[in-house]
Amino acid sequence: MNDLTLIRKSLFRKKTRAILLILSIMTAFLIFGALASIDRVLNSSEELSRADRLVTVNKINFTQTMPYAYWGRVGAVEGVQAVTHASWFGGYYQDIRNFVQAFAVDVDTYLEVYPELVMPADQRAALSERRDCVAVGADLAEQYGWAVGDRFPLSSNIWRQADGSSAWDVEVCAIMTIPDQELPTNYLLMQYDYYNEALAFNRDQIGWMILLTGDPANNDAVSERIDTLFANSPAETETTTEAAFSQAFVEQLGNIGLILSLVVGAAFATILMIVGTTMVMAINERTKEVGVMKTLGFSSSRIFTHVLSESVLLSLVGGLLGLGAAVLLLGGIAEVAGGQLPGLGVGRETWIQALGLMLAFGLLTGFVPAVNAMRLKIVEALGKD
């Protein structure tokens, strides 16, 4: 027997109560794990943002396109170090439920503007040589079991080719990763020229442009120059930082961060009160036992540590079960979503945050009962029936 045995036995002194408390905490961490992970997936592009990277979109709405010629003109604007463009393809694989986040891009300049995307040199070279080559993010490749050399028709639920087909035959020439960052690589890059030349409508249009200014201090000036350049044209532009663009994109779905904070906050506050009150009651029930332990020679500080450890153990057991349940739940959601939420899962950052919360939760709910137990006078405790 050791102190941990004592703590564990005290915690499960009343099994039903302990199990109900664990279930309460489990529920709170299930909600936290699930919402934090969904929020992470939705905001992953924001995490990827660079301070000196700007995005230029059609002023009406970012779903509206702009002429391809803008790309060249923006490249000549003072302060623009590199510029690329991208167009939303609206892709799917085999079945419309198998969503593929695909962009038609100019690969060379795109990889210049996004240097964090890396791939083996031979795959990089192959990508530029062939127009039907695509680069696939490692997460997406894993999802559909794609490997370099695989050919498949990539269908669009927006665009049609002049021959009436909505599928572009592509070959996986490169697998992209983002080293040293826990960000999902759940998208596909196809060649703009290959996509554009086959279009039945909206040819020579691009979705948006992404550019580097080299220094965030230049952002405002460069933005103004670009938007002034296209003022009073049929397709006026709006240039913002990449982070602001990503944020605006996600906020179409609602303010996920606020919802997360409110729901998790409410769940935690409620459960904190329930667990805290129950812990106080549980320690009160054990007043005499605490008195006996002190009589035997257990110091007040050791009793304090025991009670606090009990509370932290309770929180860790409930919290880890909750996160485990979140992993299962998110796995189920990802399967049902059929790839529309790629990369969905409890990430390392969420685990770390949750472990911190579990510790904080345990310490917070155990503190008052631990102080009460520590201050308990032996004579009073032994006299209590």
Place this chain on the structure above:
Amino acid sequence: MTDVLYELTDLSKKYTRGKESVAIFEDLTMTINRGDFIAIMGPSGSGKTTLLNLLGGIDKPSGGQVVCNGLRIDNLSQAKLAKWRSSHVGFIFQFYNLMPTLTAAQNVELPLLLTKLSSKERKRRVQTAMEVVKLAERAKHRPRQLSGGQQQRVAIARALVADPDVLLCDEPTGDLDRATADEILETLQLLNSELGKTIVMVTHDPAAAKYARRELHLDKGRFVETGAMA
């Protein structure tokens, strides 16, 4: 030559109830020798249990000194008192006060968690203590699976296991029938006569007091020695 274990000098204890101060005893002076078996008797409220608490360092006197083994314990800090109790005093309560979630052996092992003994040595000592109280075969039973007498035996084993200088017993047979009480008292007597344990026992029961070497009656804050046995 007598070997003094406890020296109580001018001991007083007062309780405050509202604005009123009630003296339990004042200027109490006594000694307890090593190897003694003392029964303290007296009417309710005479301060028997309070005296036991002061001897055990779980309460502090309002005045005077308590010296045990040459160490003045009445002015020790709570932390030092806890450490002192763990190695010098064994407590036996009327209602046993065993931990309901622990087995008999784990209850006995509890005081040894405060020592630096190895797990193996702790187990050996627990086994010995359980054998002394003749309960070795019940080691894995929980308190609720034991009779009152058996629970008190476990409590005695718990009090003994750290080999303390003194056993302080507060009405150890108060919750037991006569036959079981006699068994417990015989065990205490054996611990005193065979192992030389100093025992101070508070009791209301004159029959229980007969097992002690000395009977002291506490009345109006003063001791009256009424009998001594061989």
